[in-house]
Amino acid sequence: MSRRARLGTLGAVLLACTPLALSGPAAAAGPSPAPLTVEEQRLTGPVPQEILRRSGFDGPAAGFTRDLGRTRSRAEAERLVTAEGRNLWRRAVDRAQGRGPGGGDLSRDDDRPLYWARLAMTRALREWRPAFALDERRRADLVTAVERTSRGQDSVELPPGGGVKRVVITGFDPFQLDSDVRRSNPSGAAALALDGTTVETPAGPARIEAVVFPVRWADFADGTVERTLLPHLRPGPGRVDLFTTISQGRIGRFDVERTNGAWRGGSPDNLNVSRTGTVPVPPGVPTVTPQPQWTTTTLPYAAITAARTGPFPVYDNTAVTEIPAGGTEEVDRADGPTPGSTARAGGGGDYLSNEIAYRATLLRDAVRARVPGGHLHTPVLQFGQGNTDPARGRVTDPEFVNNRLAITAQIRSLLAVAVGSAGRS
Numbered sequence: 001m002s003r004r005a006r007l008g009t010l011g012a013v014l015l016a017c018t019p020l021a022l023s024g025p026a027a028a029a030g031p032s033p034a035p036l037t038v039e040e041q042r043l044t045g046p047v048p049q050e051i052l053r054r055s056g057f058d059g060p061a062a063g064f065t066r067d068l069g070r071t072r073s074r075a076e077a078e079r080l081v082t083a084e085g086r087n088l089w090r091r092a093v094d095r096a097q098g099r100g101p102g103g104g105d106l107s108r109d110d111d112r113p114l115y116w117a118r119l120a121m122t123r124a125l126r127e128w129r130p131a132f133a134l135d136e137r138r139r140a141d142l143v144t145a146v147e148r149t150s151r152g153q154d155s156v157e158l159p160p161g162g163g164v165k166r167v168v169i170t171g172f173d174p175f176q177l178d179s180d181v182r183r184s185n186p187s188g189a190a191a192l193a194l195d196g197t198t199v200e201t202p203a204g205p206a207r208i209e210a211v212v213f214p215v216r217w218a219d220f221a222d223g224t225v226e227r228t229l230l231p232h233l234r235p236g237p238g239r240v241d242l243f244t245t246i247s248q249g250r251i252g253r254f255d256v257e258r259t260n261g262a263w264r265g266g267s268p269d270n271l272n273v274s275r276t277g278t279v280p281v282p283p284g285v286p287t288v289t290p291q292p293q294w295t296t297t298t299l300p301y302a303a304i305t306a307a308r309t310g311p312f313p314v315y316d317n318t319a320v321t322e323i324p325a326g327g328t329e330e331v332d333r334a335d336g337p338t339p340g341s342t343a344r345a346g347g348g349g350d351y352l353s354n355e356i357a358y359r360a361t362l363l364r365d366a367v368r369a370r371v372p373g374g375h376l377h378t379p380v381l382q383f384g385q386g387n388t389d390p391a392r393g394r395v396t397d398p399e400f401v402n403n404r405l406a407i408t409a410q411i412r413s414l415l416a417v418a419v420g421s422a423g424r425s
Helices: 004-009 044-055 056-070 074-096 110-126 137-151 186-194 218-219 224-233 302-305 352-366 398-424
Strands: 165-172 197-201 206-212 242-248 252-258 259-261 263-265 276-278 294-296 315-316 320-323 331-333 341-347 373-378
Touching: 044 056, 044 110, 056 074, 056 110, 074 110, 074 137, 074 186, 110 137, 110 302, 165 186, 165 224, 165 352, 165 398, 186 206, 186 242, 186 373, 186 398, 197 242, 197 398, 206 224, 206 398, 218 224, 218 352, 224 352, 242 352, 242 398, 252 302, 259 320, 259 341, 259 352, 263 341, 294 352, 302 315, 302 398, 352 373, 373 398
Parallel strands: 165 206, 165 242, 242 373, 252 315
Antiparallel strands: 197 206, 252 373, 259 294, 263 276, 320 331, 320 341
């Protein structure tokens, strides 16, 4: 089977997006607005607007735009974007975990309101004409602050000591939005549902902290994964006891990806940008030299796949695509890479799910963190029968919601098994 067949929906090509018009925050003559990204241009479509309205997340976005227009200094703007980014993340987590008002009739477990509200904030920042000097670099810094804080990347709080196991999980934004802008990502939904929660395991209680990452090649090359995870992999009282990156994978199944490859296969990201080549290691972070072609999971995959954790089967996926040592052609291997081979796809393919797994496990090896860590692929989240047409379909349906809830519940159970098994090893 080819690596693209194994990828399923992960490698589908995104369609071009037509720019949309959206009025920004009012301001006096000031620095010119920055160009909008492809993601931000999608925002004024009817589906994103319905998701924001039906979740109550249109309010925070509008309030941020208004408050931004009232700032009178760069320092004031920096304080605002940091506070409002954190508030947006906390609001999304609270909503997913049943705290506070629902804010609308969209199910609480939905990850999409956070995604579109974040884009409303970054779009407002780009369209803003401040009443003070603001160069391109400083405006970009404000956007970065919103991105980081509203993804939970600066709010991981792991308890020190040996009484509680420490777990970090990561999820992703929705993607493939040009083919269906209604899409949700179960890995992002699980991150919201599990962030800050405690699960009971055979090894004792485990505290889960979660973050979300963008589906963008450039952010990964710039080191967003390493900056977020490194503090929690270094030696110290708060180092993780287990971590797993999570993304949406194949229809009807979970996969523990045994091997990750150092190769970008080029499928377009959420900005409709393609990148092909060896995974670039950002400067200034610990790494392994020379850069390996492959990294391997240290999750207890045998225990995870053997346990009964929910309705979906869980597989130990050992497949890769490689160029064998001395060869020139790609070869699919069902049982992992051969010595000296060059990576062309890990078990998780050659897209950003493989890349986050490669980066996280490479960082684990670089700092010699002897902790279980690897990648988990979830089932594909699909709309229910009669609601599969992106042009006429509804933004949600009962089957869609129930499947997302089932995936999140099974992730929680899989984490309990993984922590318990690692604790006994």
